[in-house]
Amino acid sequence: MKKKILIVEDEANIAMVLKAFLTNAGFAVEQAYSGEQAMNLFETWEPSLVMLDVILPDRDGWSILKEIRKKSACPVIMLTALSDIHYRLEGLNGGADDYLTKPFIGEEVVARARAVLRRLPQLATEKTAIFGSLRVDFIGNKVTLHGKPVHMTPRxxxxxxxxxSHPNQTFDRDQLIDAVWGVDYVGSDRAVDMAVKRIRQSLAEWSSDEGDIITLKRLGYQFHVKTRA
Structure with a gap:
């Protein structure tokens, strides 16, 4: 079954080029030219990935990204002509999975789409792990805290x-980039820091007496567990 990509871009010529490249690469593609049309298609078509322009005629891409994140963990790649690092960080901190600055090469867009959609292999031999009030379902790719779902972006x-799946083991940024983003990732390793920050926010109600994601200076990050059922 083809992966479905929703392109949200108000410049028709750019949208057409993107659609041509992605269709030729084997994806099913739909297009939206406004925020309202984008959310309607998102609800009814249920895409596997959204490519979202920052500047649209009726609303900005940041607000659409925020709305998507309230409903779904569907991957989102931001598209914009804005090259300032501030805008990159705003998108990534807001839950975007990747960022492309115009003008871009069609082949790169396809490669980024494939990278974002690429699923990790099974990481653990056990089906579930329980760390105090935190439960991780490795088969269903679900996390619950105090019995309630914890929502995160796919990345x-x-x-x-x-x-x-590797409790109490320390990994540096490069190791995490290779394991999660992939060896073909092109971007700053600070993406790891931002992802960890968002995960910590998602787990704000998890007791530090049970565990935490800790930072070890000059070494990296560790899922440090104090209590495990």
């Missing part, structure tokens, strides 16, 4: 599953 969830 953040992949990172969290990797760390929880």
């Amino acid at each position: 953040d969830l992949s990172l969290f599953l990797f760390l929880t």
